[in-house]
Amino acid sequence: MIKIQAGRIHREFQVKNNSGETERLVVLENFNLQIREGEFLSILGPSGCGKSTFLNILAGLDRHDGGEILVDGETIKTRSFDRGLVFQGYALLPWRTVLENLEIGLEIRHVGKKERRAIAQHYLALVGLSAFAHQYPHQLSGGMRQRVAIARVLAYQPDLLLMDEPFAALDAQTREILQIELIKIWEADKKTIVFITHSIDEAILLSDRVAVMTARPGQVKELIEVALPRPRTEAIRNSGDFARIRQYAWELIKDEVVKAQSLQAGIEEREHNEKIG
Numbered sequence: 260m261i262k263i264q265a266g267r268i269h270r271e272f273q274v275k276n277n278s279g280e281t282e283r284l285v286v287l288e289n290f291n292l293q294i295r296e297g298e299f300l301s302i303l304g305p306s307g308c309g310k311s312t313f314l315n316i317l318a319g320l321d322r323h324d325g326g327e328i329l330v331d332g333e334t335i336k337t338r339s340f341d342r343g344l345v346f347q348g349y350a351l352l353p354w355r356t357v358l359e360n361l362e363i364g365l366e367i368r369h370v371g372k373k374e375r376r377a378i379a380q381h382y383l384a385l386v387g388l389s390a391f392a393h394q395y396p397h398q399l400s401g402g403m404r405q406r407v408a409i410a411r412v413l414a415y416q417p418d419l420l421l422m423d424e425p426f427a428a429l430d431a432q433t434r435e436i437l438q439i440e441l442i443k444i445w446e447a448d449k450k451t452i453v454f455i456t457h458s459i460d461e462a463i464l465l466s467d468r469v470a471v472m473t474a475r476p477g478q479v480k481e482l483i484e485v486a487l488p489r490p491r492t493e494a495i496r497n498s499g500d501f502a503r504i505r506q507y508a509w510e511l512i513k514d515e516v517v518k519a520q521s522l523q524a525g526i527e528e529r530e531h532n533e534k535i536g
């Protein structure tokens with residue numbers, strides 16, 4: 260079954276250049292992507308190609324200017340509680356303890372107090388922070404806060420999980436531990452996950468498919484099927500198949516990164532020339 264159907268999505272912004280003039284910035288153009296129910300799909304692409312823009316549209320936090328996007332066959336209107344979001348630095352409520360932060364979504368769903376607490380404790384243990392249950396966010400490091408944000412969205416058990424570089428700010432060891440935890444959680448209940456990352460290895464390790472995007476205006480350049488066996492463990496990173504997929508993905512993305520860089524260099528040069536006369 261298809262969970263998300265994005266067809267011919269167009270999104271552009273009006274931006275001011277260095278000379279103060281308004282310009283059109285086309286971020287997504289003819290962006291097509293189908294995501295299956297229960298699939299773990301990662302999106303890889305050069306910086307600025309529109310990954311977050313697409314996720315924000317999916318989340319109901321931004322609009323698109325053209326094309327159609329359906330979730331469960333319906334157009335997206337506003338932010339829905341069926342969609343769980345994890346962004347980098349996603350805010351916790353400072354006046355609530357860690358455990359109370361984890362319970363927010365469950366309260367909205369009217370889950371009883373005892374059950375709420377048990378679920379929250381379970382997910383807090385998963386991210387290795389049980390000892391901090393009664394601390395407040397400001398008492399935690401940045402990495403710990405991000406782990407709480409991840410645990411919070413997992414505890415909420417949304418139908419669709421949208422994750423925008425959720426591990427980017429974490430140290431390498433915590434990142435690897437959480438990748439494996441996320442695989443376990445996903446393999447246990449197979450909720451649809453759309454996951455943005457800059458790490459090719461992370462995308463391959465976690466995903467059923469990886470969508471590689473072009474430089475801006477962003478389109479899906481290719482969908483890579485990650486035909487690695489599940490359940491996946493860390494050892495799979497060392498397999499020959501993993502290395503082959505990594506090489507293939509890198510070849511696809513390398514050209515786009517170069518294009519994105521020359522695009523940026525072109526903008527800077529034009530602005531410089533305009534400035535000097």
Ligand SMILES: Nc1ncnc2c1ncn2[C@@H]1O[C@H](COP(=O)(O)OP(=O)(O)OP(=O)(O)O)[C@@H](O)[C@H]1O
Nearest residue numbers: 272273274286304305306307308309310311312313
């Ligand atoms: N609200 C906005 N107004 C103007 N420009 C925007 C807005 N949102 C995004 N952009 C621009 O759109 C482009 C794509 O941004 P987006 O954040 O989607 O890229 P990305 O692929 O997620 O990048 P990164 O990998 O660096 O996070 C960027 O050039 C960004 O500056």
